Amino acid sequence: MSKVTIVIIEDEKNICNFIESALESHDYKVMTAHNGRDGLSLINSSCPDLILLDLGLPDLDGIEIIKNVRCWSRIPIIVISARTQEHEKVAALDFGADDYITKPFGISEMMARIRTALRHGKLTVSASDGSLVQPVYRCRNLEIDFDKRLVTLGTKEIHLTQIEYKLVSLLAENSGRVLTYDYIINQIWGPYADSNNQILRVNMAHIRRKIETNPAEPEYIYTEIGVGYRMRESEI
Numbered sequence: 001m002s003k004v005t006i007v008i009i010e011d012e013k014n015i016c017n018f019i020e021s022a023l024e025s026h027d028y029k030v031m032t033a034h035n036g037r038d039g040l041s042l043i044n045s046s047c048p049d050l051i052l053l054d055l056g057l058p059d060l061d062g063i064e065i066i067k068n069v070r071c072w073s074r075i076p077i078i079v080i081s082a083r084t085q086e087h088e089k090v091a092a093l094d095f096g097a098d099d100y101i102t103k104p105f106g107i108s109e110m111m112a113r114i115r116t117a118l119r120h121g122k123l124t125v126s127a128s129d130g131s132l133v134q135p136v137y138r139c140r141n142l143e144i145d146f147d148k149r150l151v152t153l154g155t156k157e158i159h160l161t162q163i164e165y166k167l168v169s170l171l172a173e174n175s176g177r178v179l180t181y182d183y184i185i186n187q188i189w190g191p192y193a194d195s196n197n198q199i200l201r202v203n204m205a206h207i208r209r210k211i212e213t214n215p216a217e218p219e220y221i222y223t224e225i226g227v228g229y230r231m232r233e234s235e236i
Helices: 011-025 036-046 062-070 086-094 107-120 162-173 179-188 197-210
Strands: 005-009 029-033 051-052 077-083 101-103 136-139 142-147 152-155 178-181 219-226 228-231
Touching: 005 011, 011 029, 011 107, 029 036, 029 178, 036 062, 051 062, 051 107, 062 077, 062 086, 077 086, 077 107, 077 228, 086 178, 086 179, 101 107, 136 162, 142 162, 162 179, 162 197, 162 228, 178 179, 179 197, 179 228, 197 219
Parallel strands: 005 029, 005 051, 051 077, 077 101
Antiparallel strands: 136 142, 142 152, 178 228, 219 228
């Protein structure tokens, strides 16, 4: 069986070597580039299973690489960057990155994010709109059956409004990934909706009261402050 191929685009050679060693120790095939142009050439020639991308490259901004790749491929992209500004995280995610890890980071966190992104890249069940989703989301006591539009917590059916169900199913279909506020609003209310987050926050508060044991310490839907929301990764 062929190994999963990961391309690292990182100009700091010490960090690149560190990530490469960690990935190879987990039996991944690794290819590296230290600038954006070489990275794009490597991506185009090798069609990797996943890309680890630094934003601060010497020749190209990482956002340009994301835009370029998204013109032709849904290869999972995880940004690894020292940039901590919320608007930069939002921009990377809005332009098509699957996840964002801020330097410094732990290897265990990185490996978990990689496993999540790879699982999303291999979903095979078609939704009504042609996108690829899981047939069921299941995590701890929460289960969402997308075909039946049924949400259960343990043995109890959870009754959600139409908007609440759309929100929770959107998050669940993308479990483990951060969805930005603007992306969620656009998907649920359309491109001409008011970008004010208040209506989204109100609906999320209602959802949490229904599915979380303690909404102040959620175990299913996490807030990425200033960026968006992330649903705990599905266990199936």
